[in-house]
Amino acid sequence: MADTESPTPRLLLPAIAATALVVALTGTVQIAALVALGGAAGVIAGMRRGSRLVLGIGVTIQFWAVVVAALGALRVELVLLASMAVVLCWDLGEQAITVADQLGATGTGTRPFAVHAAGTLLVGTLCFGGVYSLYQIAGGGQPLLALVLLLGGGTVVLAGTRI
Amino acid sequence: MTTTDGSTGETELNALGVGRALGVLGLLAVLGGLVTILQPSIASDTAFGYGFVTLLGVVILAASLRYWVGLALTTVESATPPPVEERREISIPGVAFDRTLADHRLTAVSRLRARRDVLDRLRSVAARIHERDHGGSDGQPDANVFGEDAETVLFDDADREQGLTGRLAAVRAKGTPLQRRVSDVVAELARQYDGERVSVEFDVPERTTATRPSAPGLRATNRFRLLKPMALSAVGVGVVFGSAALLLVGALFGGVAVYAAADSPPTAAVRITRSVETDQPAPGEPVRVTVSIENTGDRLLPDLTVIDRVPEGCSVTAGSPRHGTSLRAGATATFGYELEAVRGHHEFGDAAVIIRNLSGSFERVADVSADGDASITYDVTAVTDHSIPLRKQTSRSVGRVVTDVGGSGIELHSVREYRTGDPLNRIDWNRAAAGEDLATLQFREERSATVVLLVDARVEAYVAPEADAPSAVDRSVLAAAESASALLAADDQVGLAALSPRTCWIAPSSGHAHRTRIHEQLANAEAFDPRPPDRSFKPAIRLQSIRKRLPSAAQLLVFSPVCDDEVVDVVRRLGASGHATTVISPNATGGGTPGRTLARIERSLRLSRLREAGVRVVDWDAEESLALSLDKAGRRWS
Numbered sequence: 001m002a003d004t005e006s007p008t009p010r011l012l013l014p015a016i017a018a019t020a021l022v023v024a025l026t027g028t029v030q031i032a033a034l035v036a037l038g039g040a041a042g043v044i045a046g047m048r049r050g051s052r053l054v055l056g057i058g059v060t061i062q063f064w065a066v067v068v069a070a071l072g073a074l075r076v077e078l079v080l081l082a083s084m085a086v087v088l089c090w091d092l093g094e095q096a097i098t099v100a101d102q103l104g105a106t107g108t109g110t111r112p113f114a115v116h117a118a119g120t121l122l123v124g125t126l127c128f129g130g131v132y133s134l135y136q137i138a139g140g141g142q143p144l145l146a147l148v149l150l151l152g153g154g155t156v157v158l159a160g161t162r163i
Numbered sequence: 164m165t166t167t168d169g170s171t172g173e174t175e176l177n178a179l180g181v182g183r184a185l186g187v188l189g190l191l192a193v194l195g196g197l198v199t200i201l202q203p204s205i206a207s208d209t210a211f212g213y214g215f216v217t218l219l220g221v222v223i224l225a226a227s228l229r230y231w232v233g234l235a236l237t238t239v240e241s242a243t244p245p246p247v248e249e250r251r252e253i254s255i256p257g258v259a260f261d262r263t264l265a266d267h268r269l270t271a272v273s274r275l276r277a278r279r280d281v282l283d284r285l286r287s288v289a290a291r292i293h294e295r296d297h298g299g300s301d302g303q304p305d306a307n308v309f310g311e312d313a314e315t316v317l318f319d320d321a322d323r324e325q326g327l328t329g330r331l332a333a334v335r336a337k338g339t340p341l342q343r344r345v346s347d348v349v350a351e352l353a354r355q356y357d358g359e360r361v362s363v364e365f366d367v368p369e370r371t372t373a374t375r376p377s378a379p380g381l382r383a384t385n386r387f388r389l390l391k392p393m394a395l396s397a398v399g400v401g402v403v404f405g406s407a408a409l410l411l412v413g414a415l416f417g418g419v420a421v422y423a424a425a426d427s428p429p430t431a432a433v434r435i436t437r438s439v440e441t442d443q444p445a446p447g448e449p450v451r452v453t454v455s456i457e458n459t460g461d462r463l464l465p466d467l468t469v470i471d472r473v474p475e476g477c478s479v480t481a482g483s484p485r486h487g488t489s490l491r492a493g494a495t496a497t498f499g500y501e502l503e504a505v506r507g508h509h510e511f512g513d514a515a516v517i518i519r520n521l522s523g524s525f526e527r528v529a530d531v532s533a534d535g536d537a538s539i540t541y542d543v544t545a546v547t548d549h550s551i552p553l554r555k556q557t558s559r560s561v562g563r564v565v566t567d568v569g570g571s572g573i574e575l576h577s578v579r580e581y582r583t584g585d586p587l588n589r590i591d592w593n594r595a596a597a598g599e600d601l602a603t604l605q606f607r608e609e610r611s612a613t614v615v616l617l618v619d620a621r622v623e624a625y626v627a628p629e630a631d632a633p634s635a636v637d638r639s640v641l642a643a644a645e646s647a648s649a650l651l652a653a654d655d656q657v658g659l660a661a662l663s664p665r666t667c668w669i670a671p672s673s674g675h676a677h678r679t680r681i682h683e684q685l686a687n688a689e690a691f692d693p694r695p696p697d698r699s700f701k702p703a704i705r706l707q708s709i710r711k712r713l714p715s716a717a718q719l720l721v722f723s724p725v726c727d728d729e730v731v732d733v734v735r736r737l738g739a740s741g742h743a744t745t746v747i748s749p750n751a752t753g754g755g756t757p758g759r760t761l762a763r764i765e766r767s768l769r770l771s772r773l774r775e776a777g778v779r780v781v782d783w784d785a786e787e788s789l790a791l792s793l794d795k796a797g798r799r800w801s
Binding site: 052053056059060063066067070071074075076079080083084086087090091094095097098099101102103104108109110111112113115116119120123124126127128130131132134135137138145146147148149150151152153154155156157158159160161162 | 184185186188189190191192193194195196197199200203215216219220223226234238239240241242243244248386389390391393394395396397398400401402404406407408409410411412413414415416417418419420421422424465466467468470483485486487488489498517519521522523
């Protein structure tokens with residue numbers, strides 16, 4: 001993938017804030033925080049170079065940092081928040097690169113960027129709310145059939161999505 | 164690697180979303196799960212071992228692996244907008260020569276050919292300088308440059324950089340040995356030609372690669388493709404290691420993925436209106452362009468990018484022709500920028516619009532024609548107060564060109580014997596008072612000239628000393644407009660022709676209406692377009708037609724940068740047909756690199772050849788005004 005014009009600092013900040021949030025939230029599990037830090041370096045490098053490939057690698061590393069943190073018994077709320085930050089980091093980073101690509105250094109693109117960010121944030125918050133509520137309601141001690149159906153069904157829906 | 168770039172059309176519309184069969188199956192399973200949570204009694208009759216769940220987790224992990232691999236083979240790319248800021252097809256004399264020297268990818272055969280071309284050019288320049296300095300035409304190059312065999316001087320690796328210090332210096336020096344040697348030879352040629360040492364350093368401007376803009380249509384951006392393997396991996400690892408948090412992470416990612424898949428594609432319901440501050444600016448004057456975009460649809464356009472297609476040949480000097488915004492239904496956004504050109508007629512293209520939906524999963528590229536102003540024509544009717552020095556080839560009508568013919572006029576020409584019928588006021592009464600015979604004073608007759616302005620607008624004339632400087636054709640056209648005004652004001656008859664594959668001819672005439680006609684042609688005619696023609700000039704055909712049309716008494720004012728030999732030949736042939744010719748040559752050559760220095764010397768030598776052929780030449784530097792150059796040249800002629 002060809003490197004292109006790098007986004008302006010104003011558009012860089014939200015994604016960098018999201019990547020920093022991942023590092024901060026996974027902070028209590030040291031090894032996860034270290035992996036997340038490596039991912040953050042990738043994210044920042046990708047954004048500065050305007051390269052989606054490098055950004056994607058950074059985000060992937062951060063995702064696995066969240067997985068490691070979850071296995072390291074990080075609190076569920078923090079794991080969910082960190083994973084949402086990972087999604088936001090990719091989404092906002094990619095959007096910033098797109099704006100830089102299409103509008104160049106002199107074009108103005110803050111407004112559509114803000115609208116897009118608000119949309120993703122809203123959807124992310126709703127998903128977070130829904131998932132967390134389900135977790136609170138289900139609580140534990142649920143029948144195994146429910147778990148199998150939810151997992152199997154969710155996987156099939158996900159496999160069926162074309163995104 | 165597969166890319167998602169390129170046009171995909173409306174069929175892509177169905178590419179996103181959820182597969183029907185899998186979706187229904189999955190949803191049923193999820194609903195069953197939710198019902199089981201709410202009514203645990205349903206599950207009491209069903210027995211599952213925990214081993215089954217672990218197996219399910221492994222299957223999910225295996226599925227995620229497939230998507231990770233798919234992800235590694237896919238790139239996400241946004242639509243490529245058209246490049247609109249800087250599009251020029253003007254070349255710099257000598258850069259082609261520098262590029263030949265710099266090309267490292269040449270094959271052995273083409274390298275030999277390139278070396279031979281370089282050598283031939285250097286040899287021919289050396290021979291001409293020698294000819295000029297020594298007056299002879301024996302064609303032997305100067306001993307200082309090519310005393311030994313030229314090929315050895317330039318291309319033998321053994322003869323220079325000898326010894327350790329020499330080799331170290333060679334390592335430190337910029338460029339290949341060939342580039343350094345050619346630079347040295349060109350510097351030596353320049354020293355011989357100018358009489359003073361000039362610095363010649365090898366430097367090649369970077370070639371800008373043209374990006375191809377995305378074709379109009381709807382395309383999926385694939386930007387959320389990352390979520391799928393992430394969600395499946397989270398669920399798989401969560402199941403295998405029994406982590407509830409990771410299952411929830413999977414669900415969270417799944418939710419966002421479904422949002423992206425369900426988001427509908429955007430429509431391109433926009434109206435664009437462009438207004439130009441002034442559509443007839445003065446040459447080189449910046450023009451303010453204001454563009455407004457209205458959302459004429461009934462839905463929010465969350466991410467809208469408008470790129471106004473700036474006319475080719477114009478450059479953007481302030482602001483940006485690109486604007487990103489989001490518009491509610493019926494809302495309007497406005498932005499502006501400034502563009503500038505030297506002269507000519509420029510037409511705006513359709514504005515490119517890129518619209519993304521809220522999630523950014525779809526991107527629609529469209530070309531929207533703008534209402535309002537669609538073109539700018541630079542005015543060339545500049546007022547001028549300088550006179551154009553003309554040759555003495557005139558018509559029979561009275562004008563202002565002082566001829567060598569004796570008659571009525573102001574400047575004394577000669578005195579001859581009185582003939583019956585000579586007017587009394589021209590009799591030399593002083594001579595009569597002294598008792599001599601009657602004599603008649605003769606004055607130089609002042610007649611009008613018929614001048615055809617011949618503007619060189621071949622591809623070869625579209626040259627400029629710098630990438631952002633006005634081209635020689637721009638300067639020629641403006642100078643021709645000024646000259647036409649000045650000549651018509653002096654009662655001369657003026658015609659116009661183009662030395663170009665695109666024909667332009669206005670027969671010589673005079674008067675205000677004629678001046679307007681000439682200015683209109685210079686501003687608008689296709690022959691003088693700011694973009695070079697795509698065909699080459701064929702002298703055998705075009706020159707014949709110009710010669711046939713030229714009135715026999717017409718003298719020529721040729722505007723050309725003289726950056727190739729063809730124009731020299733054309734001018735000499737026109738001169739040979741009996742037309743007194745003056746060449747006004749806007750200088751488009753520079754210096755610094757071997758190629759540019761060589762181009763400058765070659766041009767000067769060509770001008771010398773023209774002068775030798777009896778053509779008057781005005782060498783017009785980029786920094787000088789035309790009036791000053793004409794004045795300087797006029798002093799030399801008188």
